[in-house]
Amino acid sequence: MNVLAIGSHPDDIELGCGGTLLRHVLRGDHVTMLVMTSGQRATSRHSSRVTEQQESARVIGATLRWGGFDDGSIPSDTTTIHVIDEAVSASGATVMYTHAPKDTHQDHRAVAVASLAAARRMQAVLYYETPSSQDFDPTVFVEIDGVLDRKLEALNAHRSQILRSGPVEVEAVQAVARFRGFQARAVHAEAFETPRFVWDLHSSVSERARRLETLRVEV
Secondary structure (H helix, E strand, O other): OEEEEEEOOOOHHHHHHHHHHHHHHHHOOEEEEEEEEOOHHHOOOOOOHHHHHHHHHHHHOOEEEEEEEOOOOOOOOHHHHHHHHHHHHHHOOOEEEEEOOOEOOHHHHHHHHHHHHHOOOOOEEEEEOOOOEOOOOOOEEEEOOOOHHHHHHHHHOOHHHHHOOOOOOHHHHHHHHHHHHHHOOOOOEEEEEEEEEOOOOOOOHHHHHHHHHHHHHHO
16 A cells, blocks of 8 residues: 655654554555655754654655645645645555644645645545644544554654744653544544545455465365
8 A cells, every 4th residue: 555644844744643654654555755845934053854854754664755835835726736646646645644624824724625636536535633733523543552652753853843842742742642542442543534535345465365265175
């Protein structure tokens, strides 16, 4: 399976679905992270959010792409859709993770709308939450117990955001994971809203082959 995760700024993806992406990588899926801006408005001359994002992607085991937009000015038009279209095509993604549309940050809202347009032929689109999400009402959960420490490692790569007491607060991230786990009847989880989610219950190729072999033996 090929997976595309989209974030407006460095650290958005890790906050919202870092643990889920780690689950995908452990399954053998190919994960691409598309970060639309370099987050230059929330940094200083002593740090590089580009380098931080590169390190975080390495921890997750994902391919990293950049959207090339200015922080705070992602357009709500076909320009953004085109960039995401290209990422969908290049990655061959069949599953997309992106911002929820109800959000106080203009970049997040613009990306959410453009993502759904770019995912017009995809069967699985999931919205993740960030600290600026509003009225988030999840219906899909992914259990991340066992990969939470790795998610926190990926978040810790965004050192500039931790030091400035921004949205990356490790204790808060742990608390959210525990709360969503409680909702999901698990220990730790990430939560998602979804405008479209097709549950594929077909057997894998190897499983079908095993069953066919069993039938031959029984006959």
